[in-house]
Amino acid sequence: MSDFCISSDPAELDVSAIHHFLSTQSSWAIGIPMATLRRALDHSLCFGGFADGRQVAFARVITDYATFANLVDVYVLPECRGRGFSKRLLEAVFAHPDLQGLRRFTLATGDAHGLYAQYGFTAPLRPQSLMERYFPALYTDAAAAA
Template identity: 65%
Template sequence: MDDTLRIDTSRDALDRDMIHAFLAEQAYWCRGIPRATVERAIEGSLCFGGYLDGRQVAFARVVTDGATFGYLADVFVLPAYRGQGHSKTLMAAVMAHSQLQGLRRFSLATLDAHALYAGFGFTAPARPQSLMEKLDPDIYTRQPGRP
């Protein structure tokens, strides 16, 4: 058994069932996300799958124009595989990818993984007063038809 995480950026290799199940059921940031939304997100992103012995155990995606901006999203390692350095391997592959070099801004949002991302050069925004967002954190769990 090889315990080295293999990274692949092929969308065809992704275990979309596992990705959707994790995001919809376990991820604090998008609980209840519909499968169709995950599919659209995958198709519109540069995706990174992490594999052990042919099984996908990690995922990350970057929304980018490949020139000036990138947004890192949906980074996870399945719970049974955490604490083994796989998140660092996954992030190293993301940061080394040729399409993500020379970006003026590379951003992300996290509640609990600041130390991981700081190890790859991410910091709090230099000018938070210049950043804005339109956030609807309950969009996937709110009853249909309710604002």
């Protein structure tokens, strides 16, 4: 197994690599503009996962650092999956000192329910109380209109 290390130091993130994955390979941020991504990174607690000197994994937490956090943009590059990197990344996220004692930690996933269940995530206790404004094609529609 290759060395795998995790950093929450923004200076260590490979923003170009993150942008490439999210804008071309993710199912949730296709077409995200680099400027939008940079703004999101600047206002989030981010975690990069590095193997053999290159960034192969990422997770971003949107939080007020006191009561609430939302886990987003979690990925491991396809060629690096199956090595336990996602579990190590999530363990680092949930162990981070600034994310302790939060009342609510949320996420949305289309296909990794089993992974997140290992860390205590369940379906919402009161789904009828949740609402959202969601524009899934925002980046691709904006690009088409430009």
